[in-house]
Amino acid sequence: MSCLVRIDNYRDSFTDSEKKIADYIVQNAESVVKLTIHELASETDVSPSTITRFVRRLNYKSFSEMRVELARSIDNSIVSDFNKVIQWSKTMDELSQCFISTITSVCEDVLNLNDLSKFEQATDWIKDSDIVYLFGVGASSLIVEDLQQKLMKLNKRCIFNIDSNFGVQNAVLTRENDVVFAVSYSGRTKEVNIAVRRAKKNGAKIVSITRYGRTPLSELSDLCIYVPNVEQSARLAAIFSRYAQMFIVDILFVNYAKRIENKPEQLLSEYRSLLGTLKE
Incomplete structure (x- = not known):
C-alpha cells in the first residue's frame, strides 16, 4: 500500500x-x-x-x-515530463506494458482513495436532479464532455459549454434541484472555481473530481471524488490523471444506468437510431 x-x-x-x-x-x-x-x-x-x-x-x-x-x-506514478515516458523502455511492446501497468495502478488507487458510498451518493444526486451542470476547461473539458455525452444518452438533461466564459454564465442558472460536476485536477482552476462558487450560492449540490488533498475546489464541494496525485503541477500533459478521471466517469455512468426506470439498452438503441438518420 x-x-x-x-x-x-x-x-x-x-x-x-x-x-x-x-x-x-x-x-x-x-x-x-x-x-x-x-x-x-x-x-x-x-x-x-x-x-x-x-x-x-x-x-x-x-x-x-x-x-x-x-x-x-x-x-x-508521477510523470512530469513526456521524455521520461518515452524513455521507459526501448521497444514499443515494453512501453505498452509500462502504460498498461501504470493505468491499472492508477485505477486501483481511485478505488482505494474513494469509498464506494461516494459513487452511490453522486449517482443519487444525478438521478434526483433536474439538470446536471458540468464545468471543466482545458484537458478537464474532455472528461466533462464524456460525462455529458454518457448521461445524455440516458435522457439526462445536462448543460456544458466548452467556452469557460459561458460556463461561468451557466452557473447563474443553477438552482437547488440541480447538481454540479466540476472537474479540475489541480483544484485551482479559476474559471471552474468561480462557476462552482456561484452554483453553491444558488443552492446546487457540488461534486468535484479532483486530485487528493485540500484545494480551493475541494473546500467548495459537497462531495469530492479523488484521483491520485499522479501528475506534477508543472507537467507537460495530463496523461495518467485523465485515465483516473475517465474511470470515475464510467463508474458513475454504469451506476446511473442501473438506477433509471427506463431500460438503458432501449435508451441507447433509440439514441443510435436517431444518429443513424444523419447518415441517410
Whole structure:
C-alpha cells in the first residue's frame, strides 16, 4: 500500500497535528522526500516527536522508511515530463506494458482513495436532479464532455459549454434541484472555481473530481471524488490523471444506468437510431 493511500486510510484516527502533517505531505509529496524530519517539523509547525508519532501511526519503523516509500510511490506514478515516458523502455511492446501497468495502478488507487458510498451518493444526486451542470476547461473539458455525452444518452438533461466564459454564465442558472460536476485536477482552476462558487450560492449540490488533498475546489464541494496525485503541477500533459478521471466517469455512468426506470439498452438503441438518420 502506497504512503499516500495509507494516509487516506488512517486519516480518521489522526489528531489535529497529524492531520496538518498529512495535508502537507499530500500536497507537497515531491518536496517532502527531500526534507529531514526537522525540516518537515518546521514546515508543518509541529515538533519532531509529533512527526515520529505520525510515522509510527502509518506503521513505518522510521521517518526514513516513510520517505523512501513516498519516493517510491512518486517514482511509480508521477510523470512530469513526456521524455521520461518515452524513455521507459526501448521497444514499443515494453512501453505498452509500462502504460498498461501504470493505468491499472492508477485505477486501483481511485478505488482505494474513494469509498464506494461516494459513487452511490453522486449517482443519487444525478438521478434526483433536474439538470446536471458540468464545468471543466482545458484537458478537464474532455472528461466533462464524456460525462455529458454518457448521461445524455440516458435522457439526462445536462448543460456544458466548452467556452469557460459561458460556463461561468451557466452557473447563474443553477438552482437547488440541480447538481454540479466540476472537474479540475489541480483544484485551482479559476474559471471552474468561480462557476462552482456561484452554483453553491444558488443552492446546487457540488461534486468535484479532483486530485487528493485540500484545494480551493475541494473546500467548495459537497462531495469530492479523488484521483491520485499522479501528475506534477508543472507537467507537460495530463496523461495518467485523465485515465483516473475517465474511470470515475464510467463508474458513475454504469451506476446511473442501473438506477433509471427506463431500460438503458432501449435508451441507447433509440439514441443510435436517431444518429443513424444523419447518415441517410
